[in-house]
Amino acid sequence: MxxxxxxxxxxxxxxxxxxxxxxxxxxxxxxxxxxxxxxxxxxxxxxxxxxxxxxxxxxxxxxxxxxxxxxxxxxxxxxxxxxxxxxxxxxxxxxxxxxxxxxxxxxxxxxxxxxxxxxxxxxxxxxxxxxxxxxxxxxxxxxxxxxxxxAPRFDREFWIRDRGRFLRVPVIDVDRIEAERDYVRLYWEGRTLLHRETMSHLEKKLDPNVMLRVHRSAFVNWKRLKAVRRDANGRLMAVLESGDEVPVSRAYAQRVMAEMKQRS
Structure with missing residues (x-):
């Protein structure tokens, strides 16, 4: 019933x-x-x-x-x-x-x-x-x-317009976020979603204990972060549980390594 x-x-x-x-x-x-x-x-x-x-x-x-x-x-x-x-x-x-x-x-x-x-x-x-x-x-x-x-208040969810409806996307479930021109692309549950937002604005709204900025153009989810390694060219890469790798820029490398050391 x-x-x-x-x-x-x-x-x-x-x-x-x-x-x-x-x-x-x-x-x-x-x-x-x-x-x-x-x-x-x-x-x-x-x-x-x-x-x-x-x-x-x-x-x-x-x-x-x-x-x-x-x-x-x-x-x-x-x-x-x-x-x-x-x-x-x-x-x-x-x-x-x-x-x-x-x-x-x-x-x-x-x-x-x-x-x-x-x-x-x-x-x-x-x-x-x-x-x-x-x-x-x-x-x-x-x-x-x-x-x-x-304590500082951070956004816990995105509301994304998708095919004429709004999707509720919890921040904690997003694998990573990458800049794409005037938008950001969210990687979530095996799919990607575009959201009109800037990276600098997002950095103020997202909890750094959930989303770690690793590049001027990328955030990764701490829970999805498996390791940090160097590739054949010596670039630092954030390795996610999905197997995807996100470059860590020099500007953020020291902060990322310090956070990794503190958490380990």
Whole structure:
């Protein structure tokens, strides 16, 4: 028997935030976006008209903020609420409204999927005894996110347009990245994908503990790096588990060898 899709209403006055959530939701099975609202009053009206299972709700919105919307939800016995905010300072107040989860922008794919799983459980099991367990797990997740924000934030995924759709490509699963004119080419799961980005910009966005820059035109994934050797011409080459070899330029050779020595 097929699972009944989780019907979602999105409420956020930032078009880019809505777009990012929509893209992420494309990779999560058994969800259906039934509507979107750009202010609090629209969100309340849409909830009453569309009767979604879950509303992904921004806090700072025109006309009515997220808490006013959430209170209207509770008063009408409406959908489960997942707050999505650029600030973590509202978390305690959010859970006073019986929110299912509280996600901090930019929302990580895994956290979004986890929040929706929790909403499914809430829909399937109305037992109030689960509330304490849910709250404890969410607060643990918020603490981890807070700790992560104290460290540099790096992109964990690419969203690549491919044949009229968007592919979610986790950075940790990419074998290597090479420059190609105004693009970069990602080597991922036996195929290659073009992504419009510069190498210098990528270096700021990628975790050096995941992607090691070995050349002005190349990154390699640490987990895929098998060895470093010199070829017949004396050039330093990064040897990947796939058997592919990527040149290591003189400008990066010292850094690469130092990192290899430290990790070994």
């Amino acid at each position: 097929l699972a009944e899709p989780l019907r979602l209403l999105l409420a956020d006055d930032e078009p880019l935030a809505l777009r990012r959530i929509r893209l992420a939701l494309q990779s999560i099975p058994d969800v259906e976006i039934v509507g979107a609202a750009s202010d609090g009053m629209q969100a309340i009206s849409a909830m009453r008209e569309l009767k979604p299972d879950v509303v992904l709700l921004d806090i700072k919105m025109p006309l009515a903020d997220g808490f006013e919307v959430a209170n209207a939800v509770e008063d009408s016995g409406g959908p489960a609420v997942i707050f999505v905010s650029a600030y973590d300072s509202y978390a305690v107040q959010a859970f006073e409204t019986s929110a299912v989860d509280y996600l901090v922008k930019p929302v990580e794919f895994e956290r979004l999927a986890s929040a929706l799983d929790r909403a499914r459980e809430r829909r399937a099991d109305k037992n109030a005894g689960r509330r304490a367990e849910e709250l404890a797990s969410v607060l643990d997740a918020l603490k981890r996110e807070s700790d992560d924000r104290e």
